Amino acid sequence: MKIFMEIVTTLGHSVVIPLIILLVALAMRVHWKTAVQAAILVGVALTGFGWLISIFTPAVTKVLQGLIATTGLNLPVADTGWQSAPLVAFKSPVGITFFLVGLLAEVVLFLIGYTRVFFATNLWQNWGFMVWGTVAYVVTGQFWLSLGLCFFLMGLALFLAEVQADRYADYYQVPNGTTASMHNIENVVPAILLDPLWNRLGLNKKTLTPAQLKEKLGLLGEPTMIGLLLGLILGTLANFSHLQTLAGWGASLTFAVQLATVMTIFPMIAKLFGQAFRPLTSEISKRYQDQLKNQGQHGKKGPRLWFMAVDDGLGYGEEATLIAGMVLMPIMLVIAMVIPGNKMIPIVDLIALPFMVESIVAIHRGNLTKIVATGMVWLTLGLYAGSAMAPYYTETLHQYGVVLATGAALVISYNVMARPLTTVLFMIWISGNWAWLAVLVLIYLTAVIYLHLHRQDIWSYLKKMSDKNA
Helix, strand or coil: CCHHHHHHHHHHHHHHHHHHHHHHHCCCCCCHHHHHHHHHHHHHHHHHHHHHHHHHHHHHHHHHHHHHHHHHHCCCCCEECCCCCHHHHHHCCHHHHHHHHHHHHHHHHHHHCCEEEHHHHHHHHHHHHHHHHHHHHHHHHHEEEHHHHHHHHHHHHHHHHHHHHHHHHHCCCCCCCCCCCCHHCCCCCHHHHHHHHHCCCCCHHHCHHHHHHHHHHHHHCCHHHHHHHHHHHHHHHHHHHHCCHHHHHHHHHHHHHHHHHHHHHHHHHHHHHHHHHHHHHHHHHHHHHHHHHHHHHCCCCCCCCEECCCCCCCHHHHHHHHHHHHHHHHHHHHHHHCCCCCCCCCCHHHHHHHHHHHHHHHHHCCHHHHHHHHHHHHHHHHHHHHHHHHHHHHHHHHHCCCCCCCCEEEEECCCCCCCHHHHHHHHHHHCCCCHHHHHHHHHHHHHHHHHHHHHHHHHHHHHHHCCCCC
């Protein structure tokens, strides 16, 4: 296990994921030229995302820290980012065991038809299940109970990924593509539950999409200009006490240009994912249609429709996704300051907000009004979830020797651990109450059976729901 993990962690996800995609494509009998081109483009896109995020994260973190200093905010739980989560996940016996056994389970569940999502193409994202199992292991000391949590969350992620698959593939223009990363997939739930409420309140009639922004605002509606204006507002607030100096204005304007750059370049990189997966999935889909036609002529049942799990970096640079994430940054900071009972302050993972709203964007079909409204509700609940999970997560980081980049007593990852639904499931699971665990599993299996029986009805309902935002 250690040798295998050393290979994976040494090569990195920008190498491992393209290799897996290449092997999967060849196994699906895709032409070798198409498979190689797809794998290389995925690696290029992942590397591009990594470079841009690594440069932008320190810049936005500095601005957010300036906002905190300006407001005098003092909350005991600090958000130190998602980067520490994979580190502890791959260090624990629960995490390393699930990485190997879970990968096998994901392939088997796909092959037997339990799920139509092939998760193995996004191998790296398994750490999202592993980190929750690792925290459970530190809290309870029970290996099998904690490993069971990893598998339960994997099943939940595959279920929700399949529910959203048709909407995700349609909105982000990735044929037969979906995402299943644990830290973001639960947002399918609030998007589906809250959409009818927003319609009753008339938010579907107040559509606000990037295309409409361009039409109504002209130059000001372009992503580059939106990034410039948002960056100027955030930068000015962060440097408010230094605006009487040239350096203060320089810092504000510099961040404005940096955010405009991100809003301009990210969509370009995101298109590489489409260029990578479109020929790949088109070739597979063509073979699927040919088989369906041939088998139909002979009275046989055709092959089943399936979806490939893609990296959630694919949607980060989409215009509505990026705009909604940037708009929610100052909103969530303000909410963290004023809501009673909250103990955490989102800092580093605010840059991950576009990742966190991807499923919401797809289901609401780019309606920024609804996206921001749903995001405010769910991410606010996430502040309370993060406050509750902070003692467990901090203890886990100490247990596995991850160096903390802060002097705060408690730390959390807003993106990974501040998850309302997953936190509730975690609390029930670590209780060890077998009656409650049985209820959870029963509810899950009932939902899976319903999905298998009414898959097309669910997709039709979600399409009809999303059409109201058109």
